[in-house]
Amino acid sequence: MADALDLGYATVDLARERRQGLPEVVYGPGKTAEQVVGIVRGLLAANTGPVLATRIEPATAATVLDAVPDGTYDERARLLCWRPAPVRAVRLVVVTAGTSDGPVAAEAAAVATAIGLDVTKVEDVGVAGLHRLLRVRPVLADADCVIVVAGMEGALASAVGGLVAAPVIAVPTSTGYGAALEGVTALLAMLSSCAAGLTVVNIDSGFAAAMAAHRLAMKIEPARKP
Amino acid sequence: MADALDLGYATVDLARERRQGLPEVVYGPGKTAEQVVGIVRGLLAANTGPVLATRIEPATAATVLDAVPDGTYDERARLLCWRPAPVRAVRLVVVTAGTSDGPVAAEAAAVATAIGLDVTKVEDVGVAGLHRLLRVRPVLADADCVIVVAGMEGALASAVGGLVAAPVIAVPTSTGYGAALEGVTALLAMLSSCAAGLTVVNIDSGFAAAMAAHRLAMKIEPARKP
Amino acid sequence: MADALDLGYATVDLARERRQGLPEVVYGPGKTAEQVVGIVRGLLAANTGPVLATRIEPATAATVLDAVPDGTYDERARLLCWRPAPVRAVRLVVVTAGTSDGPVAAEAAAVATAIGLDVTKVEDVGVAGLHRLLRVRPVLADADCVIVVAGMEGALASAVGGLVAAPVIAVPTSTGYGAALEGVTALLAMLSSCAAGLTVVNIDSGFAAAMAAHRLAMKIEPARKP
Amino acid sequence: MADALDLGYATVDLARERRQGLPEVVYGPGKTAEQVVGIVRGLLAANTGPVLATRIEPATAATVLDAVPDGTYDERARLLCWRPAPVRAVRLVVVTAGTSDGPVAAEAAAVATAIGLDVTKVEDVGVAGLHRLLRVRPVLADADCVIVVAGMEGALASAVGGLVAAPVIAVPTSTGYGAALEGVTALLAMLSSCAAGLTVVNIDSGFAAAMAAHRLAMKIEPARKP
Amino acid sequence: MADALDLGYATVDLARERRQGLPEVVYGPGKTAEQVVGIVRGLLAANTGPVLATRIEPATAATVLDAVPDGTYDERARLLCWRPAPVRAVRLVVVTAGTSDGPVAAEAAAVATAIGLDVTKVEDVGVAGLHRLLRVRPVLADADCVIVVAGMEGALASAVGGLVAAPVIAVPTSTGYGAALEGVTALLAMLSSCAAGLTVVNIDSGFAAAMAAHRLAMKIEPARKP
Amino acid sequence: MADALDLGYATVDLARERRQGLPEVVYGPGKTAEQVVGIVRGLLAANTGPVLATRIEPATAATVLDAVPDGTYDERARLLCWRPAPVRAVRLVVVTAGTSDGPVAAEAAAVATAIGLDVTKVEDVGVAGLHRLLRVRPVLADADCVIVVAGMEGALASAVGGLVAAPVIAVPTSTGYGAALEGVTALLAMLSSCAAGLTVVNIDSGFAAAMAAHRLAMKIEPARKP
Amino acid sequence: MADALDLGYATVDLARERRQGLPEVVYGPGKTAEQVVGIVRGLLAANTGPVLATRIEPATAATVLDAVPDGTYDERARLLCWRPAPVRAVRLVVVTAGTSDGPVAAEAAAVATAIGLDVTKVEDVGVAGLHRLLRVRPVLADADCVIVVAGMEGALASAVGGLVAAPVIAVPTSTGYGAALEGVTALLAMLSSCAAGLTVVNIDSGFAAAMAAHRLAMKIEPARKP
Amino acid sequence: MADALDLGYATVDLARERRQGLPEVVYGPGKTAEQVVGIVRGLLAANTGPVLATRIEPATAATVLDAVPDGTYDERARLLCWRPAPVRAVRLVVVTAGTSDGPVAAEAAAVATAIGLDVTKVEDVGVAGLHRLLRVRPVLADADCVIVVAGMEGALASAVGGLVAAPVIAVPTSTGYGAALEGVTALLAMLSSCAAGLTVVNIDSGFAAAMAAHRLAMKIEPARKP
Secondary structure, eight states, rough: OEEEEOOOOOOOTTTTHHHHSOOOOOEOOOOHHHHHHHHHHHHHHHOOOOEEEESOOHHHHHHHHSSSOOOOOOOOTEEEEEEEEOOEEEEEEEEEESSGGHHHHHHHHHHHTTOEEEEEEOOOOOOGGGGHHHHTTHHHTTTTTEEEEOOOTTTTHHHHHHHHHOOOEEEEEOOGGGGGGHHEEEHHHTTSSSTTTTEOOOOHHHHHHHHHHHHHHHHHHHHHHH | SSSSSEEESSSEETTTHHHHHSOOOOTTTTOOHHHHHHHHHHHHOOOOSOOOEEEHHHHHHHHHHSOOSSEEEEEEEEEEEESOOOEHHHHHHHHSSSSSEEEEEHHEEEEEEHHOOEEEEEEOOOGGGHHHHHTTTTHHTTSSEEEEEEOOOOOOHHHHHHHHHHEEEOOOOOSGGGGGGHHHHHHHHHHHSSSTOOEOEEEEEOOHHHHHHHHHHHHHHHOOOO | OOSEOOOSEEEETTTTHHSSSSSSOOOOOTHHHHHHHOOOHHHHHOOOOOOESOOOOOHHHHHHHHHHHHHEETTTTTTEESOOOOOOOOEEEEEEEEGGGHHHHHHHHHHHHHHHEEEEOOOOOOOHHEEEEEEEEHHHHHOEEEEEEEEEHHHHHHHHHHHHHEEEEEEOOOSOOOGGGGHHHHHHHHHHHHTTTTTETTTHHHHHHHHHHHHHHHHHHHHOOO | OOOOEOOSSSSSTHHHHHHHHHOEEEEOOOOOHHHHHHHHHHHHHHHHHHHEEEEHHHHHHHHHHSSSSSSEEETTEEEEESSOOOOOOOOEEEEEGGGGGGGHHHHHHHHHHHTTOOOEEEOOOOGGGHHHHHHHHHHTTSSSSSEEEOTTTTTHHHHHHHOSSSSSSEEEEOOOOGGGGGGGHHHHHHTTSTTTEEEEETTOHHHHHHHHHHHHHHHHHHHHOO | SSSSEEOOSSSSTTHHHHHSSSSSEEEOOOHHHHHHHHHHHHHHHHHSEEEESOOHHHHHHHHHHHSSOOOOEETTTTEEEESSOOOOSSSEEEEEEEEEEHHHHHHHHHHHHHTOOEEEEOOOOOOHHHHHHTTTTTHHHHHHEEEEEEEEEEEHHHHHHHOSSSOOOEEEESSOOOGGGGGHHHHHHHHHHSSOEEOOOOOOHHHHHHHHHHHHHHHHHHHHOO | OOHHHHHHHHSEEEHHHHSSSSSOEEEEOOOOHHHHHHHHHHHHHOOSOOOOSSSSOOOHHHHHHSOSSSSSEETTTTEEESSSSOOSSSEEEEEEESSSGGEHHHHHHHHHHTTTTTEEOOOOGGGGGHHHHHHHHHHHHHEEEEEEEOOTOHHHHHHHHHHHHOOOEEEEOOOOOOOGGHHHHHHHHHHHOOOTTOOOOTTTHHHHHHHHHHHHHHHHHHHOOO | OEEEEOOOOOOEEHHHHHHHHSOOOOOTOOOHHHHHHHHHHHHHHHHOOOOOEEOHOOOOOOOOHHHSOEEEEEETTTTTEEEEEOOOOOEEEEESSSSHHHHHHHHHHHHHHHTOOOEEOOOOOOOOGGGHHHHHHHHHTTTTTTEEEOOOOOHHHHHHHHHHHSSSEEEEEEOGGGGGGGHHHHHHHHHOOOOOOOOEEEETTHHHHHHHHHHHHHHHHHOOOO | OEEEEOOOSSSEEEHHHHHHHSOEEEEETTOOEEEEEEEEHHHHHHHHHHEEEEEEEHHHHHHHHHHSSSSEEETTEEEESSSSSOOOSEEEEEEEESSSGHHHHHHHHHHHHHHTTTEEOOOOOOOHHHHHHHTTTHHTTTTTTTEEOOTTHHHHHHHHHHHOOOEEEEEOOOOOOGGGGGGGHHHHHHHHOOOOTTTOOTOOOOHHHHHHHHHHHHHHHHHHHH
């Protein structure tokens, strides 16, 4: 089978599912609805797993869904999805520091669910009220992977990183103003964390965090199978 | 009495004690030992309170103490002091995130002690092991003011800010490397804290934090007197 | 009583009033009117003190006030308030460098008033005409705490810091253009001030300054009571 | 058993091994040899796993090893180690873009080996000669986790991220000059990678990457056991 | 002949064609349609080669084309062109990392075509799927000059730089978000490339890249002539 | 006479004309039309010289002119002016690098004219065509002061600084994109100029440059009088 | 006469004295003593005015003075000078915010004196004690030009700018630490000053300020002559 | 023949000469003398063209030359070279803005000479004395490629870019202080140049500029051959 599809405006990577266990994911910004349709059709035809398009605005989503049926759109996560994967035995917990971090967490959770992770969400347990975080320790302890979504100073990542043994993926968000520098402060803080072994993805990228969890799940799940 | 002393290389502010309850403090960098001696003598002669010189290297300190007797030098804090104030009924707690933040905390504590605050130190209770912080809650609860000294991501400031009711002064330190950006990350993080009502001073400035505590003590102490 | 309220999109910190003398304050951006209503109702039910929501746009404010009566909205300060506190014997002066810093000062003053501080405002006394500042020295001398609100180069904070003995909280604003870097320059300048013992909060955060003053008032007021 | 050890200059987290499967690791900078000795002794006494101290200069290492026998020092990695763990069935590959990235890779490999990962190193396969990378695809394909160590523009992380299905942890290094901005450019580039699901740690932090691999191994290894 | 034309709002450089083989190109932003018309007319009258105006919005383009007939407008490239040059025997390949880099590549290709280069475009061959790039090696090998257009981490420039012997001009784009810093990350990465001899132009400046190719063509083409 | 006028929202500096030879100038942004009217009336009543308001949008200007007659509005310069000064014997030349720098130059020229300088403008003589600059050397040589307005890389300031003996005030503009960083690059470049004795004002601040020229004129003009 | 002297390593601008009233000044860093000697000799031979070399270290200075007699070296200012100009009737006041700003002020004063300005110095009158500045108002009022030298937050420039009518040249210094960012904060603050008509030169560049004063003096002095 | 040589610490790219007409060049920093020796020997054995090692300190150079005879060391350029190429018919001119830019120009010229370009150097023709640049126009006009080396504000690149038709490669240098930001200002300025078609390489990278010229020469030279 061909490993790439030439559409003129795009060279779709048809081999990614074979290499990485998941078809290429379409990045929405800068693409027209027609371009998204073309790429999604190519991916659906040449692969068997879930096909996703991220950061899609509602109007574009409607146009695309008209052209490529059987998909779903999650407006808060801005995610289009076709052929979601069945739930696998890998537990992911997505934690937010505040309600304003919700949309980024929504993207992480929606992508992770679409690719088959078993997702639990815990919202608004930032360190300004530590008892809120301590209350959910059992949920965190049970996770195979924790995604921490936090803006402003991003301190929740360090606190969670110190509490759990599982891999922790920190997602800085652009929540906040002034010295929060549109997420750069949270990003730098998470990278400088005193909690050892945190890893970090790009600002507001719930998608990247979910994909990192996917890589992890690719290793954990087969090991668990009898 | 004159409100300023002209030394050619310096115009010493003799009126500061009258205006702010504490003589001008000498900032060491960029001054020769002879200049420090001249300014300190002027301050001792024209004021009655404690006279301090900060960020003084050991060799300079020795020269200055030879010329102006009855002072003391704290090498870790890099502080010269003459005529320290008696202890006042204002409790200051200085907390650090890690052992490496020690020298900045030492400056804060030494300056605060010299000007009469009742200082307690708590070291190395960063958020990577939250139980260490929770263990010292009684000490924190008893404070009139808390100075939090932290480098790297500076998350301890947010955690303390959420636990105590007292004024919290956050001091970012240059502890860390790479994305810690020599203290800038901790500084930005503390300014963006989700814990309401924190205030922040310059990177590594234990001195500034102690002086902010002094301003506060000027208001609390008289109110307490019978 | 429960110390947290689970609303799904938020985990409201019901214990904050007990810990810090003031209910949690709702941060508006990124929340829907419905979410604000839910949180405010929870706080009103479980606490007894003033309930505030900051950075609320007029349309949201109207919706929220319809759903939760007996509140007031200050459009310039963008503040919603229920159950304001009675005035306490703690004098706060809010000073601005220029007329353009007014909205930030308005937030500081409105929040401080709502939580019971005795607030005086002095507008437009920047250092380009020092006599304007010197004229108001008696007002400043009488304060328990001074909040200085300034954009551009933020020099007013240093000048005020040198004049008064009281705690000074500096609020950089995004007033200015070009090299003012949307408030970053004023922020850095205030942190680097030659006036000892200034503390600084985030850019444009009149709210943070008022909350810092609240922490201070918690210490001064009881000491004053007979 | 106590969960913390008070040494005055440090509050050692004795519970970390219980919480996270590995004793607290000592961060060397800013600590005296005596302080390192004290903390290491405390950790050896209260835990059973490997005890490590990172970023230790040779002279300090010699002093510490004299006081605490049975340890080893890896000068290139600047790592002190006592009680290394036996090798576990988790394969880690550490890849560098160039020879100059070697010391950071050495830290990652030495820490990972000390805590029991099965480590393979591949050096100098940067993208300026892609065939070098393509030659080692079988080694990469066999990994449970890949650590990519690269300075300058850090492009190797994206290339590896696109080739392998396993978790990829990118470590930017300060190799390069000028626009490389002491590692900041590689850091930003890795965070902005077009290869989905990369995660990133702090500049030059081979240690952080190894610890992230440890978290992953904690999940993979038990799943593999019969 | 005069070497400059005074229009009051502009001093048109009429001598540029003589000095550099191409008339001055009009930079659209900040100019009114009337000003563009005036300058274009001056250039058409005093020169003989192609006259271009870049970064022209559609409405302005329509007004200008009404006033100065016989021009064409390429909306994706935002380019107005009169008197395009015949194709010269210099082969330029324009490569993009992703579909979102298309508009910048369109500007590069449109300008290059207008000034007579023989342009081939290759789209969406970023390093996350290296086989896509390796597939087009014959096209690249045939080029006299390659323009690489890439946003995010810009790694494609390094990969192409290592594959081809021809001059490579890298154009960073503002594609991406967060740590991509609106193109600054790609810019810094390209400048720090491990592939020797890349050169770089300003962010999103397809125009600058095409003009650099023009300078090169001025040297290659005459050398080729019999 | 009072040296300040309290308007509540403003403390107008009535003494500035006495101190600096020109009434306070009203900075428009962040002020309502009503506030501008109030301040302008106060200044007109208490001073005798020209009264200016800068950065005024057209709608505000119309409202203000309705309320305070006998003023004029220059839309390109965004300047309101009442009682312009008669022309003084001080020659100012305002030079721009490109047509897009025109609005900033317009502000500089309009303010300077309003306060009585004898202004000549030279537009679009950037260094990409040096002969354009060399053509106007006689105009430059005749100046008492030269204001150079340039964006992008700002090189014109260095070139002019090397040609003339008169004071040169450089105004960086936000013309350009990408690496031009909204004027920061031109600002830094002008400050780093190899031409000795240039001085620099804020980005896009034609106003500041004109005011600096005013200070100079205050010294030159009286010296010239018989 | 030739307008340039080719030395291989330098092309000395012999025409600068004719164009700008002062021979080219030698910038020391990056030049060997032999190179400085060669350039200085060329300038002394081809011009008649003062010849200066700035930022010269003591050892280099000694070597150069041995080779080129009749010069003097000011170690604090790091300035070599031959043929200083007689004092002209132009009064320059150099003011510093603190004693640590002294070396930069020394360079400004030494250069200005060497080229014939009538220089007065005022040291250590920063805004933390405003009465110190107000005491020297008569000195300032008498100046034809004021150079303000200040580090940290640089607020003195704004205060002086508001007090005097004369041209004010602000020199930011690298005095301070942390948020002072090695002078960048003072630089940005001075550029953003609320005092109209300040101009700014590069960080620590006493030289640039003196040269800007020279340009001014070139205009004032002839006008004063009978 | 093998296309790579495994040395453990390095994977030498033996195929680069075949792909790009020049053997891989050794980047010195971070490599021991022994490592340099190993790589150089491998390159000499497997390739036929010039072998270079850049940024080599004198002590390392001596050790390497002892081990690998028949090489030469240029201390100013910090370049080791074996088997330099004969001079080709491609004219390169290297121009500097000031004497302090000399070492970077030396690297560019030495590398270019070693790989067979016909190099001419022009030193110290910065824009502060434009006549110096105009004097050398004939030399510039004759070039196939111009490398402009400039620090501070880097304006020379724009001026040269406007004068010549040939490809211009701009090299920003770290010459200067304060706002020159160790070369970042010159870098940004060159990227923002108003002269169309400049290309830019990394700060202080004379090497990168020479390699870019090599790419160009690979296209020009064969075209010229009969």
